[in-house]
Amino acid sequence: MASPAPxxxxxxxxxxxxxxSVLDGVNLSIDPGESLAIIGQSGSGKSVTLKCILGLIQPDAGSIRVDGEEIIGQRGKELERLRAKFGMLFQGSALFDSLPIWRNVTFALTQGHHRDAARMRMIAEENLERVGLDAKILDLRPSELSGGMQKRVALARAIAPRPEIIFFDEPTTGLDPIRADVINDLIVSLVEDLGVTALTITHDMASARKIAHRVAMLYQGKIIWRGPRDRLYDSGNPYVDQFVQGRADGPIS
Structure with a gap:
């Protein structure tokens, strides 16, 4: 049986x-329904890689294909059509303080316009329930929630349009280990339940090991290692070993 196309x-x-030079010939593929984490130092190009896939930054060379369609060079309606496949969990949650929680969750569905409020509230409630939050917070503002709850609301917003691909930008940053593990568990269950493809950039090794099927390390603009999450602490690569163990001594200066 033939493998599915990436x-x-x-x-x-x-x-x-x-x-x-931030990216220097990045080669990577992600299969449908796969969860991949990219790890690496701050400034290694993780965020730039993500922005290139999203079409926010134009690479200087190379190819980025989603379902076989080239992203690079796309503009206007064609780029928006491709972006409609994407959901995004931003590092700082990026909720709109001026909007109630239900409008935040459904923002991608309404593009900020006030349409069909009753239906949007119902959709918001359904997606909040998926991330373990109840209807009591629908009319609250993000500033009235804890950091962990804000992250859950942002996750509900990312899944509300039922995207085919979800990007997670440092999903556990700013959370204590217990709340971080709650978010990791939610990501795992959502990826499995919704059947989405997931790409996470993180420097949190506990998160990478929990939410990803495979891990890739970016160093000096290149993917220097990739492998199953179970090999992360047994990679045989001195750069990966130093990074995941947090050692000062090693090939990474």
Whole structure:
């Protein structure tokens, strides 16, 4: 039986900002329904890789394909059509303080317009329930919630349009270990229940091991290792070993 075609493919992606090379030939593929985590130091190019896939940054060279369609160079309605496949959990949650929780959760469905409020409230309630929150918070503002609850609301917003692909940008940053583990458990269950493809960028090794099927490490603009999560602490790669164990001594200066 033939393997399914990859959901996302990066082929030789490069990006420089002036004299600084950030991505230097990134090659990566993610299968449908797979959860992949990209790890690496701050400034290693993780966020730039994500922004290139989202079409927010144009690479200097290479190819990025989603379901076989080239992202690079797409603009206007074609880019929006491709982006409609994406959901996003931002690092700082990025909720709108001026909007009640139910409008935050359904923002991607309404694009901020006030339409069919009763139906949107129902959709918001259903998606909040998926992340363990109840209808009592529908009319609250994000500032009235804890950081962990804000992260759950942001997760509900990411899944509300039922995207085919969800990007997680440092999903556990700013959370204590217990709340971080709650978010990790939610991500695992949502990816499995909804059958989405997931790409996470993180420096949290506990998160990477829990939510990803495979892990890839980005170093100096290249993917230097990829493998199943169970090999993360047994990779045989000195750069990966130093990073995941948090050692000062090693090939990474």
């Amino acid at each position: 959901k996302i493919v990066l082929d030789g992606v490069t990006k420089s900002f002036g004299p600084i």
